Amino acid sequence: MGNTDQSDFLRTLYRSWSDRMAANPEMTIADLRSLFDEWHQSTLEPEGVTYKSDVLSGVDALWALPVGADTKKVILYTHGGGFAVGSAASHRKLAGHLAKHLGVTAVVIDYRRAPEHPFPAQIEDATAVYKELLSRGFKPTDITTSGDSAGGNLAIATVLKLRADGVALPGAVIAFSPWLDMEHVGKTLQTNAATDALVSKAILEGMSGMFLGEKGSRVDPLANPLKADYTGFPRLYINAGEVETLLDNAQDLARIAKAAGVSVTLSVVAGMQHVFPFLAGRAAAADDELRRIAQWFKSA
Template identity: 40%
Template sequence: MAGTEIDAVRDLLAASPRSSNLAERRERLDGFGAHYPVPHDVTVVPVDASGVAAEWTLSPEADPARVVLFLHGGGYVSGSLNSHRHMMAETGRAAGARTLALDYRLAPEHPFPAALDDALAGYRFLLDSGVSPGNIVLSGESAGGGLALATALSLRDAGLPLPRCLWLTSPWVDLEMTGDSMDTEAAVDPLIQREYLTELAEAYCAGTNAATPLISPLHADLGGLPPMLIQVGSAETLLDDSLRLAGVAASADVAVTLQVWPHMIHAWHMFYPQLAEGRRSLASAGAFIRAHLGDGAAVRHPTIWA
């Protein structure tokens, strides 16, 4: 059954090949999100998060005092609130928390560090709204996973309170693309290849060295960061980013949980409505989040819609 379902996702991707036009690429990713409706019992509310467009989602199961702050994927050049809204709805349900997704600025119009500045603004928005850092989960997918890690590093270095934990899905943490899986998994990854990622990295870096730790957190000192869950598929070119990141985190005495999901492709969580492994991986992330927030995590109770 799992093979049949992931093959159907592969067919969906093949039926909508990536364009060389940036606007069309952005429309393509948003279109995948639009393919799946948001459940009728989920409340969606737009918000200005300290100058960054953002969106709350809240399911009936959510504790509004707990927040998953999410940074979407898309290689720093695409992705939006529209592309991942349905995934945020299920994430909040699994985690028992409301979610705040940030529509951070994209390259090439806004290269590094614009996205990082927006992510930090979104985190400060939560703190200013009265959300306890112990009730915040910082999360991201693909480029958003690398951005979430860079955000945590920036918070640590600035002496700001850190979130309770990190959840990273298929994080892109090496924009130099030095992992072996960039080539060994190229034949089975239907979404991202070296040539495409090189183009994205050049757009985001805009002349800044790609090895800069806040661009490629694989090169950073991760000491002092909160526990992290890393989820990655075995059939993706970014597999080695996650494998190496887990080793770097462990060497820095960071509590890290690594899950490699067999046969899963890049960003498989997005396709959870038609993919059982997508639902299971979100449920596993929800269990990780619930375990780290715990029953006594709430310190202050903010208004539901800040």
Template identity: 45%
Template structure:
């Protein structure tokens, strides 16, 4: 059987990245970060959105403001990249599309990255932003935590830790292709290996080590939400591609949340790539997902 070929821009980009990382297996973390800055190329610039480099709660990031958005409705966006790669810059356009669909303002957090800063620095930075928004008078029910891939892990962990710290629970959590399994043994890691052009167990393990090695165990619910108690968790939106290697994480998350009585919505991108909404403005299925997120956000519960 022949190996599948990329059918969209994101798949082509991922294949290019993997080719370069295979050619240069000793690539430094600095060069890897430069490679991943290319992520933003997949996303079209959303119209009528402005950006400002600023900080909230002492944490730097990019404030994303669509024209006519409600400043009382805030999205805290935790970017993906294995806790070590990616940035507010790579995700600002994606955040712009999501914020427009929700009629909200987004803050894309430039949290401290591994391996220079291991767990729990990333979660602490996200919660510093959340606490600062609450101090400014933003209502917790009007705050939505958003995260893709490793950022989805962080968004979930932020909501869990906020509750433990006695902070109000945010209103919603949105996860795009969440990466949750720090034991690196998800069922689709092998079965979807040929159809996922980015994710491989070896790469995942490298990022796991950067994030938690020597600090905590991969079964700690704070880093592996598949071991967490979802009772009382906010409304949850999950989207993932059925052909991506981390699809099992999303399936298990939906089941755990549903079993705990959480209001959970699960959207599946058939034949798509990891974090396929990145292609917003360039791919119809990505635009559809952004629309679905907006409709879910505005649904009365």
């Protein structure tokens, strides 16, 4: 079975969401959240991983605890969903697979979401959780920030904020299909419009409007990390699907970070949709990618 065939489940799920949103343009934020909580359906349950609810610095969270994992190391995972939808519940299996491959634990946080809580509430929550992990005894170098789509943005922006605040930085950052461009000027937004089953300019405009609210700026480096200085940034792994509209967000990030001297690995996988690692356990393309990330992670 080829990569394109393996991505059918995710493409079909995304198409169903797109069709349902198009049929009901007045869909409430509550309905959108219910819709996007179906994201977990694309990921098969990781074997040998248990879960535990927790609260860190006032933020609800879900731990993924693989059997035999190094409990001194943790992934701080920020879920995707345009800063407005998605949850720890929709992403727990994905985080579980990632943690299992890396041989560490993960904590997926339910940060405050837009539009009720616009920028920078999400980064405030993520940085607070990071500091709580430090207070619980985790060494900065044993923490990895990771996330997908908008959560990939947060995994990066959180580190930028920590650096600005003079806090010791995590050892690594892993971003799945990060959404970084709040100006919506990327070329692949047009060139991949016909092949991306979910992410369109119209959706991004709606999500960014809720995220930024009345006061946020589209060029603030903490909202749009393509505008940031990456001097001193941790080593960075970025992936994206070849057919997604946000492809050049990943490519531009890799280029900008490399130019600042960051150790960057960029993986673009043929035929794959937005956040294709959601196919973990179901499709070889996702499992192969997680193995590549694990090899990268353990080679430090």
